[in-house]
Amino acid sequence: MTLFRRRLLETGRELSYEASNMALGSAGMTMKDIESVVIGSAPDAFDGVHMKGEYLLEGSGGIGRANSRVYVGGGTGVFTPVGAWWHVASGHFDTCLAVAEEKMSPLHPHPQTAFWSIFDHTTERPLGVTLLWIFALEMRRYMHAHNVKEEEIALVAVKNKMNALDHPCAQLGAKITVEDVMNSEKIVSPVKRYDVSPPSDGAAAVILASEEVARKYTKDPIWIDGVGWNVDTQYWTNRDLYYPAYVESAARMAYKMARIENPRRSLDFAEVYDPFDYKELHHMEGLMLANKGEAPKLTKEGVTQRGGEFPINPSGGLLGVGNPIAAAGMMKVCEVYWQLKGEAGRRQIKNKAERGLAQAWGDLLQVGTVLTMKS
Amino acid sequence: MPNRVGIIGVGCEGFRPVVSDLSTRELMFEAASKAYADASIEPRKEVGSFICCTEDLWEGWSIADEMVPDQIAGAGRPLCTIAGDAITGLGNAVMHIQAGVAELVTLEAHSKAADVIDKEAVERLAQEPSLIRPVGAGNDSLAALEMDAFMRDGGYDRETLDDLLIRMKVQAMRNPRASFGARLSRTDLEGSELISSPLRRIDKAPYADAGVVLVLASEGWIRRKRREAVWVDGVAWNSSLPWYDGGETTRAGYASGAYARAVSQAGLRKDLGAFDLLELDDTYSYKLLQHLHSLARSRAEEKRVLSGAGPVLNPSGGSLGTGNLLEASAMHRLLESVLQIRGQAGAMQVSGARRALVQSWRGIPTATGGVAVLSG
Numbered sequence: 001m002t003l004f005r006r007r008l009l010e011t012g013r014e015l016s017y018e019a020s021n022m023a024l025g026s027a028g029m030t031m032k033d034i035e036s037v038v039i040g041s042a043p044d045a046f047d048g049v050h051m052k053g054e055y056l057l058e059g060s061g062g063i064g065r066a067n068s069r070v071y072v073g074g075g076t077g078v079f080t081p082v083g084a085w086w087h088v089a090s091g092h093f094d095t096c097l098a099v100a101e102e103k104m105s106p107l108h109p110h111p112q113t114a115f116w117s118i119f120d121h122t123t124e125r126p127l128g129v130t131l132l133w134i135f136a137l138e139m140r141r142y143m144h145a146h147n148v149k150e151e152e153i154a155l156v157a158v159k160n161k162m163n164a165l166d167h168p169c170a171q172l173g174a175k176i177t178v179e180d181v182m183n184s185e186k187i188v189s190p191v192k193r194y195d196v197s198p199p200s201d202g203a204a205a206v207i208l209a210s211e212e213v214a215r216k217y218t219k220d221p222i223w224i225d226g227v228g229w230n231v232d233t234q235y236w237t238n239r240d241l242y243y244p245a246y247v248e249s250a251a252r253m254a255y256k257m258a259r260i261e262n263p264r265r266s267l268d269f270a271e272v273y274d275p276f277d278y279k280e281l282h283h284m285e286g287l288m289l290a291n292k293g294e295a296p297k298l299t300k301e302g303v304t305q306r307g308g309e310f311p312i313n314p315s316g317g318l319l320g321v322g323n324p325i326a327a328a329g330m331m332k333v334c335e336v337y338w339q340l341k342g343e344a345g346r347r348q349i350k351n352k353a354e355r356g357l358a359q360a361w362g363d364l365l366q367v368g369t370v371l372t373m374k375s
Numbered sequence: 376m377p378n379r380v381g382i383i384g385v386g387c388e389g390f391r392p393v394v395s396d397l398s399t400r401e402l403m404f405e406a407a408s409k410a411y412a413d414a415s416i417e418p419r420k421e422v423g424s425f426i427c428c429t430e431d432l433w434e435g436w437s438i439a440d441e442m443v444p445d446q447i448a449g450a451g452r453p454l455c456t457i458a459g460d461a462i463t464g465l466g467n468a469v470m471h472i473q474a475g476v477a478e479l480v481t482l483e484a485h486s487k488a489a490d491v492i493d494k495e496a497v498e499r500l501a502q503e504p505s506l507i508r509p510v511g512a513g514n515d516s517l518a519a520l521e522m523d524a525f526m527r528d529g530g531y532d533r534e535t536l537d538d539l540l541i542r543m544k545v546q547a548m549r550n551p552r553a554s555f556g557a558r559l560s561r562t563d564l565e566g567s568e569l570i571s572s573p574l575r576r577i578d579k580a581p582y583a584d585a586g587v588v589l590v591l592a593s594e595g596w597i598r599r600k601r602r603e604a605v606w607v608d609g610v611a612w613n614s615s616l617p618w619y620d621g622g623e624t625t626r627a628g629y630a631s632g633a634y635a636r637a638v639s640q641a642g643l644r645k646d647l648g649a650f651d652l653l654e655l656d657d658t659y660s661y662k663l664l665q666h667l668h669s670l671a672r673s674r675a676e677e678k679r680v681l682s683g684a685g686p687v688l689n690p691s692g693g694s695l696g697t698g699n700l701l702e703a704s705a706m707h708r709l710l711e712s713v714l715q716i717r718g719q720a721g722a723m724q725v726s727g728a729r730r731a732l733v734q735s736w737r738g739i740p741t742a743t744g745g746v747a748v749l750s751g
Contacts, residue, residue, distance in 0.1 A: 043437040050432040050500035053458050054741045066612050069458040073438040090470035117437040233450040234442050363441040
């Protein structure tokens with residue numbers, strides 16, 4: 001993966017190229033070994049390039065190959081390797097390069113303005129709705145449903161930003177306190193500056209191969225044993241936002257494939273989508289890694305710390321590493337890979353790392369994408 | 376191909392220059408409802424995956440997959456967008472079935488081009504922003520440059536192209552879904568407005584609105600339920616180097632690359648004579664000729680098809696006759712081919728049609744397209 005930064009000078013193509021090159025080097029492969037490419041990138045509005053997948057082809061090795069761009073908003077980053085999975089698992093291709101790229105910085109005055117156009121043009125856009133608005137609504141609903149205080153949620157931001165200090169690509173690793181979070185700029189109540197991940201530029205890539213090919217390149221491949229995705233109704237106003245049912249549905253799809261009946265027992269750690277600190281808690285529960293309302297307690301007790309019983313976001317997550325939308329999800333997949341390989345350096349969890357999960361989320365509070373991997 | 380996949384249901388709505396009485400979502404709903412009725416299935420219970428082929432800027436909606444689930448029975452289900460044309464979508468749907476994701480997959484694509492106020496502005500945004508877009512040429516100008524190079528380097532004359540164009544327009548008159556069928560003469564074509572030499576208005580497929588849905592099923596499901604199906608014997612897609620980046624002008628590498636792979640999957644040799652009909656992309660008239668040239672083994676084979684002696688070329692009238700449906704253009708060709716193989720093509724019916732080749736292109740400024748081989 002590349003650095004994640006607020007404004008990188010490289011173009012989207014160049015970021016894709018860098019990440020792809022690193023993945024090839026890591027696998028000991030060249031583009032001659034790659035039969036297909038799956039590209040993941042979120043709204044075209046960020047780059048100002050229509051049919052962005054076509055634009056990114058050249059940097060992603062897509063020329064002369066079958067390539068697909070998969071897209072489920074913020075869920076794209078974990079969905080990109082899922083797309084690569086079906087390219088290989090179907091038997092159509094033996095290898096697939098999955099590249100997730102995002103360059104949010106070109107959009108002026110601020111990347112957030114791209115999100116104006118994700119809302120219904122008739123019922124919502126006239127209200128001048130922003131993404132921060134609706135996340136604030138969801139955060140408030142979650143807090144109310146489970147009687148959770150802002151300070152308890154702030155512990156997630158403290159944990160993840162601390163974890164990110166050990167990530168070489170991190171944009172906003174920092175040692176902060178709950179008080180720092182509570183005193184940070186209020187954006188939309190109850191969301192504060194330190195509750196939110198930053199907009200970023202970056203790219204990340206992985207290479208998938210069939211078992212036969214994988215064994216030619218490594219003695220210890222990391223296996224994908226479960227994939228799941230789910231998109232709920234567009235009408236988010238008709239759903240109770242305290243619980244992400246679509247994340248549970250995506251998780252059940254992946255767990256069924258991986259034959260996981262008790263995820264807390266079968267998994268060793270998870271990289272859970274955390275564009276906001278409350279989302280880590282929300283998603284832990286949706287993934288059935290915690291009972292409903294239990295995630296804040298587990299966080300407070302240190303269970304989700306890197307040295308805890310069930311580490312969540314040992315990478316530092318989006319809050320610490322950064323949030324170039326599609327690349328952020330892929331960053332989590334990369335982190336699961338490195339943890340399972342024992343190559344996470346100072347981020348390596350102390351407990352055994354034999355099976356992990358990566359999850360992403362997006363659209364209008366409506367999509368869950370899940371990937372489980374094992375060594 | 377492992378575990379064959381068949382098309383068990385088709386549905387469509389619209390096919391007019393402007394569909395003003397239905398919103399995008401309503402268009403999708405109508406097409407999906409008809410497809411599910413045609414397939415005789417209960418989508419909420421039986422469909423395991425939903426794929427929509429959309430591009431944000433055509434929809435006027437960032438993250439367009441948000442607004443697709445409800446109207447195609449996909450809410451709360453595994454659903455995604457493939458930002459590509461319908462043959463790429465078809466390929467991914469086939470892979471879903473063959474990877475064991477689902478036994479039934481819904482594939483959807485639509486065009487609401489009439490809602491796009493400035494299509495040229497959207498098209499220009501697809502151009503590479505640092506080196507190509509600053510030149511200030513619209514996509515039609517880029518097409519004109521390629522057309523000029525293709526005609527010159529390929530040794531094609533205007534008469535050959537005009538005869539093909541006239542034939543497409545006449546064929547479209549038999550298609551109830553075609554809004555742009557016409558009986559034209561060479562004089563009519565000469566009078567057409569010049570967009571960018573040598574491209575005339577008549578050489579460019581006009582935009583249209585439509586929604587199309589296909590329902591695909593695994594062979595196991597089809598046999599268990601004793602259903603009829605049009606089989607997807609081969610599907611492939613490819614990207615080559617665009618001509619303005621140093622790629623060829625005479626041959627569309629994406630077309631020949633996809634064709635080679637698709638026919639190999641189907642267990643066929645590269646012989647257009649193996650097909651009863653070809654539905655090739657004709658977003659611009661010269662592209663139809665270029666795509667045929669890219670698939671044919673030889674000039675002799677190409678001439679045979681042009682003369683009418685080989686498989687029927689674009690019996691639907693193509694995009695020149697039916698309209699440019701954006702990412703749904705390839706869906707339209709798939710729909711027409713399914714109807715042909717089923718014997719449901721009415722006045723357009725190709726006698727004894729059992730095998731069709733469908734080819735797609737994503738439009739300027741791309742060099743991306745796919746090929747599907749269908750049989751019944």
